[in-house]
Amino acid sequence: MRTYLYILAGLTSALLGWNLGQVFLSDFGWLKPFPEVVLFPCIAISLAIGSVANEIFLSNPTRPKLSLRMLRVPLLIAFGVGILSGLLAGGISQILYLPQVPVPAFFVRIFGWLVVGAAVGFTEGLSWRWHSLEAGNPKRFRQRLILSVAAASVASFIAAISFEVVRLLGIFTKDLRVYEDPLGFAILGLCLGIAFSITNASPSYLPALRAGAGFEYRGEDYEDIDPLKPVDSDEDSDEVPSIDRSLLQFISYRSQEEYDDEDILEEGISVELPTTGTVRIGSAEDSSLRLPHLPFHAADIQFKGKDAVLVPNRKFFQTIAINGTRLGSRRNVSLKHNYVITFYTVDENDIETPQYYRLVFYNRFLDPMA
Structure with missing residues (x-):
């Protein structure tokens, strides 16, 4: 279904841009000698806006109001680029079409x-920064931007070559010549x-754990639970849920470089998991995911x-529940x-200790902002 929606968005945006350009050319007669200068901006703006809007709405299919709020900055970027x-x-195409410039017409169209x-790929990749917390990771943001530009460039080249092949086949007779341009740009939108349906496949495979109940922020050293309790200097970050940053990282604003020294896990934060290896969970200091009182x-x-x-610890499998049902055996759970x-x-009677820690496992990453 996502692929069909991406294709529909591409076709619709390309044809809307072409029709908008025709309106300008017909209403402003002095622009007719410069058709490329009018058509290309209209099509580029329409495709950029269409791709960005389509991605945002598909990432938040159940929250249209949130999607509309997210659109503000991405739409400005799409329009500008x-x-x-x-x-x-x-402009360059118009110059290359001049009789004085001996450049083949097919080369100009491909260019x-x-x-x-x-440009559309650059817009889609750049605007991702404003509607995805995953983009807070500079590495993933660069990867997404480069991938979007590369994929869109390859798609445009394939569309241009396909259009030239159709022209060479002589399908556009004199009577059908009027449909040549809209069909060509439709092919561009289709490609x-x-x-984008391939590169932006979302939710993408990215295993993650999202912190839920039990990870609520409790204030510095939990003093807000019992303000009269004296602060114990020995109770530091070992008493709050945290991660081993040599193996795990947050998928949020904390992934930015200025927060690289933080390791405390709080409610609503997602932790990116490795695709290979083992993540150890427990209260030991060397645990990958350190949860006090486990x-x-x-x-x-x-x-x-x-x-x-x-893989539950064979001695403590009763302390684990999957989807609300406690484990009844030592067997591994897929x-x-x-x-x-x-x-x-294990300290359920202590008022300062949460009764449990609840985590949601994702094997396809769902953006926390979505």
């Missing part, structure tokens, strides 16, 4: 479509839609490709998307 790239492609496609070693999560298996994992603490 679209009009600049369109004017660049249209123009490549500029538009790369861009397919490209057994020193409560369980492991083992990863191999897209398979994740929860984790599926959206499974709720609950770890019960």
